[in-house]
Amino acid sequence: MFDLIGDIHGHADELIQLLETLGYQKAHGVYRHPERKVIFLGDFIDRGPKIREVLEIVRPMIEGGHALAVMGNHELNALAYHTEDPDSPGKHLRLRSPKNEEQHQHTLEQLTPQVLRSYLEWFRTLPMWLDLDGLRVVHACWDEQAITAIAEALEEHRGVTTAFLQSACGKGHPLFASVEVVLKGKEAALPKGVSFGDKNGHVRTEIRTRWYLPPHGHTYRTYALQSDEIVCDL
Numbered sequence: 001m002f003d004l005i006g007d008i009h010g011h012a013d014e015l016i017q018l019l020e021t022l023g024y025q026k027a028h029g030v031y032r033h034p035e036r037k038v039i040f041l042g043d044f045i046d047r048g049p050k051i052r053e054v055l056e057i058v059r060p061m062i063e064g065g066h067a068l069a070v071m072g073n074h075e076l077n078a079l080a081y082h083t084e085d086p087d088s089p090g091k092h093l094r095l096r097s098p099k100n101e102e103q104h105q106h107t108l109e110q111l112t113p114q115v116l117r118s119y120l121e122w123f124r125t126l127p128m129w130l131d132l133d134g135l136r137v138v139h140a141c142w143d144e145q146a147i148t149a150i151a152e153a154l155e156e157h158r159g160v161t162t163a164f165l166q167s168a169c170g171k172g173h174p175l176f177a178s179v180e181v182v183l184k185g186k187e188a189a190l191p192k193g194v195s196f197g198d199k200n201g202h203v204r205t206e207i208r209t210r211w212y213l214p215p216h217g218h219t220y221r222t223y224a225l226q227s228d229e230i231v232c233d234l
Helices: 012-021 051-063 073-081 098-110 113-123 144-157 162-168 174-184
Strands: 002-005 025-027 030-032 037-040 067-069 129-132 135-138 187-189 206-208
Touching: 012 051, 030 051, 037 051, 051 067, 051 098, 051 113, 073 098, 073 113, 073 162, 073 174, 144 162, 144 174, 162 174
Parallel strands: 002 037, 037 067
Antiparallel strands: 025 030, 129 135, 187 206
């Protein structure tokens, strides 16, 4: 039996409370359960006051066989943020724009460069999905076509290498769309002139959709995953 835990984002105290509520106990420095395992759904970093503490809980559980995990979009973003673009010396695969720097700032502040490098290498080992007996796990969206494309690219590049990341983060590359779907979900453009402000104050003109439901009979509001108010009556 599995316990699924998603999007911890640096909230170690809440994670500990949840694990203990679920019956996990710490032994030899690692949380474990006599009968169950956790499946972490990614997004360990970039927010919250205790990012390092979260990683120090999660990684030993996974390496000790007491948990599984998939990669979240924030782990992929971190890899791209710290990987130089082979085609543009001095630049990185994720643009170091004010918006992206702000999103990653808590991680940069809470992890030393040496510790961060260690966890970045560990992020490379995280699968983007799990296909278990009777259970499929992914951070955002299970899409067979996208997963097949990513699997082929991972085999071609022998893992989450710089070459893989360069393709996965290049907006003109076919792999980019597949990774976006699996790690961020499917999006739909709003009609012209319609937008909403997300929790960070950014104006959005696309919505993440409830891709697991048929769209028939839905409005933009009811088919959107986010609860932010869309500025228009449709």
